[in-house]
Amino acid sequence: MDLNTRIKIGGLDLKNPVMTASGTFGYGPEFEDFIDINRLGGIVVKGTTLHHREGNAYPRMAETPSGMLNAVGLQNKGVDVFCKDIYPSIKHYDTNILVNVSGSTVEEYIETAARINELDHIPGIELNISCPNVKEGGMAFGTSCPSAVAVTHAVREVYKKTMVVKLSPNVTNIAEIAKAVQDVGADGVSLINTLLGIAVDAETRKPLLSTITGGLSGPAVKPVALRMVWQVSKAVNIPIIGMGGIMNATDAIEFMLAGASAIQVGTANFIDPTVSMKIVDGIEDYMRRHGVTDVNDLIGAMIED
Amino acid sequence: MNTDKKRAEDLTVVENRKINKDYYVLKLASKTDLPKIKAGQFVELLVEDTRNAFLRRPISIYDVQPECNSFELLIQIVGEGTQLMSQLQTGDTINTMYPLGNGFQTETKSKNILLVGGGVGLAPLLYLAKKLNDKGIRPKILLGGRAENNIIEIDNFEKYGDIFISTEDGSLGEKGFVTQHSVMNESIDKIYTCGPDPMMRAVGDIAFSKNIDCEVSLENMMACGIGACLCCVTDTKEGHKCVCTDGPVFNTNELKWNIA
Numbered sequence: 001m002d003l004n005t006r007i008k009i010g011g012l013d014l015k016n017p018v019m020t021a022s023g024t025f026g027y028g029p030e031f032e033d034f035i036d037i038n039r040l041g042g043i044v045v046k047g048t049t050l051h052h053r054e055g056n057a058y059p060r061m062a063e064t065p066s067g068m069l070n071a072v073g074l075q076n077k078g079v080d081v082f083c084k085d086i087y088p089s090i091k092h093y094d095t096n097i098l099v100n101v102s103g104s105t106v107e108e109y110i111e112t113a114a115r116i117n118e119l120d121h122i123p124g125i126e127l128n129i130s131c132p133n134v135k136e137g138g139m140a141f142g143t144s145c146p147s148a149v150a151v152t153h154a155v156r157e158v159y160k161k162t163m164v165v166k167l168s169p170n171v172t173n174i175a176e177i178a179k180a181v182q183d184v185g186a187d188g189v190s191l192i193n194t195l196l197g198i199a200v201d202a203e204t205r206k207p208l209l210s211t212i213t214g215g216l217s218g219p220a221v222k223p224v225a226l227r228m229v230w231q232v233s234k235a236v237n238i239p240i241i242g243m244g245g246i247m248n249a250t251d252a253i254e255f256m257l258a259g260a261s262a263i264q265v266g267t268a269n270f271i272d273p274t275v276s277m278k279i280v281d282g283i284e285d286y287m288r289r290h291g292v293t294d295v296n297d298l299i300g301a302m303i304e305d
Numbered sequence: 306m307n308t309d310k311k312r313a314e315d316l317t318v319v320e321n322r323k324i325n326k327d328y329y330v331l332k333l334a335s336k337t338d339l340p341k342i343k344a345g346q347f348v349e350l351l352v353e354d355t356r357n358a359f360l361r362r363p364i365s366i367y368d369v370q371p372e373c374n375s376f377e378l379l380i381q382i383v384g385e386g387t388q389l390m391s392q393l394q395t396g397d398t399i400n401t402m403y404p405l406g407n408g409f410q411t412e413t414k415s416k417n418i419l420l421v422g423g424g425v426g427l428a429p430l431l432y433l434a435k436k437l438n439d440k441g442i443r444p445k446i447l448l449g450g451r452a453e454n455n456i457i458e459i460d461n462f463e464k465y466g467d468i469f470i471s472t473e474d475g476s477l478g479e480k481g482f483v484t485q486h487s488v489m490n491e492s493i494d495k496i497y498t499c500g501p502d503p504m505m506r507a508v509g510d511i512a513f514s515k516n517i518d519c520e521v522s523l524e525n526m527m528a529c530g531i532g533a534c535l536c537c538v539t540d541t542k543e544g545h546k547c548v549c550t551d552g553p554v555f556n557t558n559e560l561k562w563n564i565a
Contacts, residue, residue, distance in 0.1 A: 010427075013451035014368060023534065024529075024534060025533055026531075026532060026533040030529075030531045030532050030533045031531070031533070033310040033311040033312070034312075034313055035309065045391060046535075054544050054545050055535065055538070055545060057540075058525060058537075058538055058539065058540070059525075060535075060536055060538070061526055061527070061528055061534070061537070062526075063357075063358075063359055063360050064359070065356045065357055065359070066356050066359055067359060068359060068360060068528060068533070070528075070536060072534070072535045072536060075535050075538070075545055207322075218359060267528075269529065269533065270360060270529040270530075270533070270534055271351065271359070271360065271361065271362070272313065272351070272400075272526040273402065273529075273531065274311050274313055276440075
């Protein structure tokens, strides 16, 4: 049986719907001992800002039932180091490399995106308006329509390739925000970023994270993520990249049925560095088992009588 | 095949040796030749079928038997993950990422070497002592713990070094913290240590005050083990560094411990 697993997201041509989520896959080389990066539909590299950021103080991670909280806080060396030192070592990958772009101000987003725009082998960005772990910017932009529109519109002016906007689940109506960024030129939306949470040690009466609050990820968030993908799919006509607790191919298929055109594997990369390959293979197995020749036929194919 | 690559592999349990109610040694074997393993490197073990032990468990490599394609892990039961793994039986398999981290720097001109292990922190020091023996160095080994039942595997360590013991309650060896032990006053030109964070900081302080080169193996909480998640960072003079890839071993002169 001949299978088509290719998916289009704006100008991106993915060989399959499987991408890796920002902040869970480094820049790619971290996983080269374990997998063939070129078999992925795409990778989204670590959140990148205009200036170097040290991130939050340790401890910045807490394990929780079926998940984890993180409060890394966008630690990265800044866009210039990315362009000069990191990009040359990954640009040969035969997959779509997206840079996750973040900032404290609209100007920082614009400047960072403009520099990424110059890199030939980066076909797109993921505009991060949903990081819950920084004091300024990040999620502050993604939790109201006017600010989400302002930053998306501003970056659209300078960024000419595919722009996906990563949405926060920490909102009352995520579909409204998805619609708003679509209207100012987003080529796609990715969701969900982490859910804001805290963890407390009852014995010491102290919070487990230096920042008190952090972002929850892992299977614990999957039903919420699926619900949000489904809601957004009813509100927009641009492609959705779904994520949130995907641990295996079945989870990935569920996100596509709920309306996602592609998926990102995040926290699962920490549990099994080879999981993304298993998901690529597992989607093909599912297609054969169900007689689905084109993976696009799975998008939004949940049966709602 | 580059045998020095990191792997994620189902390893077979060839022995699960109980030391006492709190500690056990898991011996794991691969079907193929092991990659080169350095003293001080660690593994990440996948605990299956539990909601609470969601992430892998990082565990120091205790000893290596390259001729049998096997290595040992000395594990203390501290929570659900280490409890479940203590029930593994010979013939079971466990998915293991290894070898991870940088390991101790064993290229040293020092001859008077002291290893200081606190509690289960002694684990990476056995293979280190063996490697030092290979270079003709027999180190002094100071084992510290709260009480006698935290001082384990003395017979094993004795083969590779001269043993000194301290317990906080005085039930074995000298009474007090490792830093109060009389061996600290002997002529030493290099210290390697692993144990609870306050103990390592105190050992680092002594090393700093006496101008002794000192390597510490940190035990920060971590998720991925391969430098991707940036969760396990420690603050160094060059900013945050990952304990899993830039460490777990750091020279104390890289850290900010001795800066007021």
